[in-house]
Amino acid sequence: MATASLVGQVALVTGAGRGIGREIAIGLAAEGMAVALLGRNHETLVETLRECVKHGARGIAVAADVCRPGNVREAVRSVERDLGPIDFLVNNAGQVDQDEVPIWEVDAAQWWQVVETNLRGPFNLLRTVLPGMVERRHGRILNLNSGFALRPDGHYTAYATSKGALLQLSDNIADSLAQHHVVVLDISPGAVATDMTAGMPMFKDTKGWGSIPYMVAVTVDAARGRFDGLHGRFIHAVKDNLEQLVGRAEAIQESDARTLRLRPYGPDDPLA
Numbered sequence: 359m360a361t362a363s364l365v366g367q368v369a370l371v372t373g374a375g376r377g378i379g380r381e382i383a384i385g386l387a388a389e390g391m392a393v394a395l396l397g398r399n400h401e402t403l404v405e406t407l408r409e410c411v412k413h414g415a416r417g418i419a420v421a422a423d424v425c426r427p428g429n430v431r432e433a434v435r436s437v438e439r440d441l442g443p444i445d446f447l448v449n450n451a452g453q454v455d456q457d458e459v460p461i462w463e464v465d466a467a468q469w470w471q472v473v474e475t476n477l478r479g480p481f482n483l484l485r486t487v488l489p490g491m492v493e494r495r496h497g498r499i500l501n502l503n504s505g506f507a508l509r510p511d512g513h514y515t516a517y518a519t520s521k522g523a524l525l526q527l528s529d530n531i532a533d534s535l536a537q538h539h540v541v542v543l544d545i546s547p548g549a550v551a552t553d554m555t556a557g558m559p560m561f562k563d564t565k566g567w568g569s570i571p572y573m574v575a576v577t578v579d580a581a582r583g584r585f586d587g588l589h590g591r592f593i594h595a596v597k598d599n600l601e602q603l604v605g606r607a608e609a610i611q612e613s614d615a616r617t618l619r620l621r622p623y624g625p626d627d628p629l630a
Contacts, residue, residue, distance in 0.1 A: 364581055365390030368441045370434070372424055372483060373451030375402030378502065378547060378570055380409075382448055385574035386581060387415035394437040394444070395419045397451065416441060424451050424479030427486075434486045443494060446581045447487050449480040449524075450502045458513040469516040476520035481527065492538040500580050501528055503544040503592065508618070522618060525592055529617050532590025541589045543580055547573040548596035568596045576600070591616035 369386045373379035374395035380402075387393045387410035395403045395410075395417065403419035410417045418440045422433040437444060453475040456468050480501055491497025506514060507521035528542045535542055548568035576595045579585065585593065585600075587607030593600070593616070603610075610616055622630035 363390065364578070366392070367445040367581070368392045368394065368437070368443060369446040369448065369581065370394040370396065370437055370444050370483075370487065371448040371450055372396045372479065374406050374419075375399050376406075378550060378573060379448070379450040380406045381570050381574050382450065382577050384409045384413070385571075385578055386446070387411075387417065388413045389578055389581070390415070391446070391581070392416040392441045393418075394433075394441055396422050396424065396433055398423055424482055425474045427482050430482040430486050434483075438490070443490055444487050445497060447483060447497070447499045448502070448577065449483055449500070451479055452476050452502065454517045455514045460512060461515045464515070472516035473520045473523075476517065477523050477527070480524055484527075484531070488535075488540065491540045492535075495539045497540040498581060498583065498586075499540070499542040500577060501525075501542070501544045503546050505546050505548070505594065507544075507546075507592070525618055529590055536589060541583075541586050543585055543588060543591070543593060545573075545576065545580065545585075545593045545595055547576075548594065572596075587611070588616070 364386070369383070369391045371379050371383045371386070371393060374383045375397040379397070383393050383395055383406055393410050393415055395406050397403050398421060400419060400421035403421065407417045407419045418437060420433040420436055422429040424430060434444070453472045455472055456465065484499070501524055503525055504517070504521045506518040507525045511518040525544050528544050532542055550568040550570050550573065573595050585604065587604060588610065591610060593603065620629055624630070
């Protein structure tokens with residue numbers, strides 16, 4: 359059910375020190391939410407917090423590594439102590455492959471670091487935040503995902519693999535969360551100009567970047583519950599007609615649409 363107002367609710371945004379995460383945090387603050395900012399660089403988080411409080415929002419900046427369960431548990435305790443129970447979790451923190459090379463040429467440690475940040479990070483947040491949401495029978499989770507989750511890519515294998523796994527994670531927990539009135543969504547913002555995409559050779563000549571303010575607006579809508587009917591499904595903020603998608607939510611939920619599934623080779627495929 360859509361929420362008329364976000365005033366007084368609490369949002370936790372990971373990777374809030376820069377890029378999309380920073381703008382999402384500021385946008386949620388502008389709507390009256392208290393904002394908890396998580397990231398590894400305390401200075402950039404404080405800069406984001408300064409912008410948030412200009413809107414009269416309560417907030418807290420917590421330096422934490424999302425890949426470390428102890429860091430996450432301590433951070434969430436601080437947030438709940440200072441701001442209250444978390445209503446909206448935005449898993450935004452992410453990394454991409456350092457080099458655009460085939461897998462046999464990658465730096466193995468960096469490859470796994472990408473996977474850990476993009477998959478273990480959200481898992482750690484879910485594992486820590488969900489008990490409170492389940493107990494209160496209320497909460498919304500937005501995982502920032504990517505079109506890379508839906509198609510193979512020979513050069514960004516860690517990023518594509520981790521984003522596909524994140525989408526599968528959301529799908530696998532959707533039914534159990536629904537029993538407790540908790541919603542999980544995976545939304546791709548499309549290709550937007552950030553520090554991360556600036557370092558990706560495939561985007562070096564890109565001119566038609568997606569709009570970060572638009573993704574902020576989509577996130578605000580998600581916090582309000584506009585997309586609750588698409589629980590557990592993948593949404594592309596740029597390519598989708600969101601009004602049409604919301605209108606088809608019931609039919610989508612009755613099918614495997616907007617999930618990752620094995621495509622059968624025909625009606626006689628034993629896995630069909």
